[in-house]
Amino acid sequence: MSAAPLLAGLAAALAAGGAGLLVASVGGGPTSRGRDRTPAILRLLITAGAALRTAAPPRDLDARIAAAGRPAGLRARDLMAAKLAAAALGAFAGAALSAPAPGRLAVMLLAGVPVAGFLAPDLWLARRAGERARRIRRELPALLDLLRVGVESGSSLAHALREVGARTHGPLAAEWRAVARQVNLGVPLDLALDRMAERAPLPEVRALRAALDRARRHGVPLGDTLAAQARDARFALARHAREEAARAGPKIQLVVALLLVPSVLLLVAAALLSALLGGGAAGALSS
Numbered sequence: 001m002s003a004a005p006l007l008a009g010l011a012a013a014l015a016a017g018g019a020g021l022l023v024a025s026v027g028g029g030p031t032s033r034g035r036d037r038t039p040a041i042l043r044l045l046i047t048a049g050a051a052l053r054t055a056a057p058p059r060d061l062d063a064r065i066a067a068a069g070r071p072a073g074l075r076a077r078d079l080m081a082a083k084l085a086a087a088a089l090g091a092f093a094g095a096a097l098s099a100p101a102p103g104r105l106a107v108m109l110l111a112g113v114p115v116a117g118f119l120a121p122d123l124w125l126a127r128r129a130g131e132r133a134r135r136i137r138r139e140l141p142a143l144l145d146l147l148r149v150g151v152e153s154g155s156s157l158a159h160a161l162r163e164v165g166a167r168t169h170g171p172l173a174a175e176w177r178a179v180a181r182q183v184n185l186g187v188p189l190d191l192a193l194d195r196m197a198e199r200a201p202l203p204e205v206r207a208l209r210a211a212l213d214r215a216r217r218h219g220v221p222l223g224d225t226l227a228a229q230a231r232d233a234r235f236a237l238a239r240h241a242r243e244e245a246a247r248a249g250p251k252i253q254l255v256v257a258l259l260l261v262p263s264v265l266l267l268v269a270a271a272l273l274s275a276l277l278g279g280g281a282a283g284a285l286s287s
Helices: 003-027 040-048 061-067 076-098 103-152 157-167 171-184 189-199 203-218 222-286
Strands: none
Touching (some): 061 076, 061 189, 076 103, 103 203, 171 189, 189 203, 203 222
8 A cells, every 4th residue: 555545544534533622721621502412422431331330440530421511421330341341342442452552552552551541431421511610600699699589589509599590500500409409408508509509619609608607607698708709709700711711722822733734744755656656656557
């Protein structure tokens, strides 16, 4: 096989990967609108690893699933089964890829592909948790203003949480609806708020929980506390936006330097190699 098609294929792969990473860096990942569904490949892995669900998951895995919004009712043992199934599939893929590979590359493929398969569900979970945290940060200031209006109009905190959660959408509104449901079932409000802070482990949510507790203990007007928390949430949102913008620049430069520029150079090399081989063949025929 000629080297020119191989170079062109490698260039296309690098360009596609670089474009995907650039879109993810600039666009901030998956869209926050619409219903975010669990990937079909993950459901297949959970089904394939159903026999392995007896494997003990890490202690923090359930907390990470809760921070990601517990997609499709995912449990720690389900994700552990998916990780083990992905590792097993990676072992087969690594064996198939390492057979024609030379020397150390074969060993790297044989060991690296199963590890990559085992860690892939964790990366997906971390990506979902990060996107959920960004959505909660964006929603928090506006929902706090609505909550303040409800409290100042005479509603209790639990009733205001239920009303605001019922009239808005998003992960934070869903958490407030969950708090209201738990209170209706007899769970103390403080305990329901503590559980919410565990499911949304953000500094802004923890600060809100602590501020509500201080207001209750010291008799501070709840409306003033919520107004102050809304201001702090807006400052935190602006700070995170600046930090993400500052981190996006080096990421884009790294993608361009390591993927897009080499893809262009490989295309040029493929074209030159094809021209040289074509010229050499034409010269041999003419002689």
